Amino acid sequence: MLRKLIHPILILPFCLYINSQEALLSKANNSIEEILHENENQIFLNYSDIDNITLKNNRELKALESLVNSTMFTLSSKIAKRYPSLDLQASGLPKYTSGKNYNSSSSTTKTSQFSANPSLNIKLDLIDPLRGSEIKIARNNYAIAKNNYEIKKKDLIKEAKSRYHKLQKSYQDIKNKTLSLDLSITSLKDAQSKFDAGIGTKFEVLEAEAQLSRDMQSLNEKKIQNQINKIELKEILNINGDFEINQKQKLIGFWNHKLNKNITEGLANSLSLKNINLKKSIKENQAKNYLNVYKPNVYISNNFTSSFSKGDSLSVKIDPEKSGSSYTNTVSLNFSWNIFDGGQNKNLYKSSKADVKSEDYSYKNIENVLKTNISKAYLNLKLNEEKILSSLKEISSTEESLRLARLRYDIGISTLKDVLVRQKELSNANSKKIDSIYNYNLNLDELVRLTFLEISNICNEENNLIKNEIQSICNI
Known part of the structure; x- marks a missing residue:
């Protein structure tokens, strides 16, 4: 009889306790959700859209x-030096002169005249020792600016x-922590049930x-981190408003290229x-220009001057209809020569020649860094392939272990x-799988950035089989 009374008495507080725990959990989750979801209209962002959105x-x-346009x-402007220059000048257009000249021994003269004196000068450099190198330097600077643009573009896209x-990883982390919760x-519930039944502690x-x-706290941390990651992606893409992405994590492709390639x-x-080689070329041309200063500059010029007038000048009686004109044309071959400075x-x-040698060392250094980075990215990719497969096995085993333990x-x-x-x-185990897929995709993007090769949608089974394993990355 006592036993029949005890069980209902024990069940009631147990139910109240579980309900209180669920209420606290719901309240905590709701507070986080209120912070994270205060959004406007959403757009959907595909992985394939990143290149275009970044460029735009x-x-x-x-x-x-x-800077490239500059x-x-x-x-x-440097190429324009190959062509002749044309200068037009005019001294008074028109010019009016008036006056009176008194002399006791002669008649008084007057002046009242309109005049114009235009001149036209054409100059063409036949031999300019600096021109060729200056054009090469400007062309190399233009190529460097274009390369810098491409480097920045690829870095930003990466x-x-x-x-x-x-x-995407943070969404999977939330899913994993929700499962743990x-x-x-x-x-x-099981522990409380056993305790209330008198068979637990x-x-x-x-x-x-x-x-x-702990799981509640971990889940909330993942949700906050998810929102931070979303803000960071929004910042680099310069997107106005809210957006959503495909939350499912997957391999973006396969890498079928050998390490040597x-x-x-x-x-x-x-x-x-390429930029280092261009900088080296610029410094070599600058060095040439320092010596080219000692070479003569030869140019041809044509100077045409003319004069037009109407009216009288220094005449006793002014004739307003009197007019006159004259012109002179001079063609000359000229040169200038800086002999000693x-x-x-x-x-x-x-x-400048010493600077050229420094670029050789820079080239070798960057070359070694590139080899190291490519090798690390390639080997880490292969390592993460194995981690993906081993984590899948671990998940399968631990799921069964958890079922048996329960x-x-x-x-x-x-x-x-x-x-x-x-x-x-x-x-x-789930976290390992999420991390390994995340790192695998990062390695692929890094290899694309470093090698300019393309990711394949088709898996090369021969390259991706794991030794002594039936599973392959091609099946993921």
Whole structure:
């Protein structure tokens, strides 16, 4: 009779306790959701849209584009030196002169005259020792500006894709922590049920409560991190308003290129190495110009001057209808020659030649850095392929281990501690899979950036089979 009375009495507080825990959990989640979801109309952002949106919206690229245009106009101005220059001058257009000249020994004369004196000068440099090198320098600067634009563009696209993957990863982290939270709620219910039935301990209930609290905190942290990642992606893409992405994490493709090909293509296509060669060429041309100063500059010129007048000048009686004109045309071949300047330009020549050697060392250094970065990205890609496969196996094993541990706990031959350990192992296994897919995609984007090769949608089974394993990355 007493036993029949005890059970209803114990069940009531148990139900109230579980309800209170769920209410607290719901309240905590709602407060986070209120912070995170205060959004306007959403647009959907695909991974394939990142390139176009970055090119269209990013302000850094627009600034570099203006710099490219500036160097292009500078090049045009240097090329213009190949063509003749034309100068038109006019001394009074028109000019009016009036006056009176008194002399006691002669008649008084007067002046009242309109005049114009235009002149036209044409000059063409036949031999300009500096012109050729200046055009080459301007052309190289233009090429460097274009390369810098491409470098920045590719870096920004890579960074935007990295933030996209990071946001996608954070959605999967939320999903994983939500699963852990659900498992912790189940564990707490089981522990409380056993305690109320007299076959469990208070320690197990407290342990389950602590695990539930940790999972709640971890989930909230992941939600906040998700929102931060979203803001960072929005910032680099310069998007107005809210947006949403495909939350499902997947491999963006496969890398079917051998390591040697990666290094060869990366060095051949590297814009940074091309810029170093261009800078070296600029310094060589600057050095030449310091010596070319000592060479003569030869040019031909044609100077045409004319004069038109109407009226009288220094006449006793002014004739307003009197007019006159004259012209002179002079063609000449000229040259100028800077013979000696105290050795100033010779020393500047030596300085530029020393700078040329420094570019050789810079080239070798960047070349070694590129080889290292390409090799690291390639090997990390292969490592993450293995991690993806091993994490999938680990998830399968830990799911079964958790199921068996819960069955053992239910029938009383195991403790809640064992269930919580298996539960944590499952969460860790899911995190490993999420991280390995995230890093795999980052490695792919980095290899594309470094080598200029393309990601394939078709998996090369021969390259991607894991030794002594039936599973392959091609099946993911």
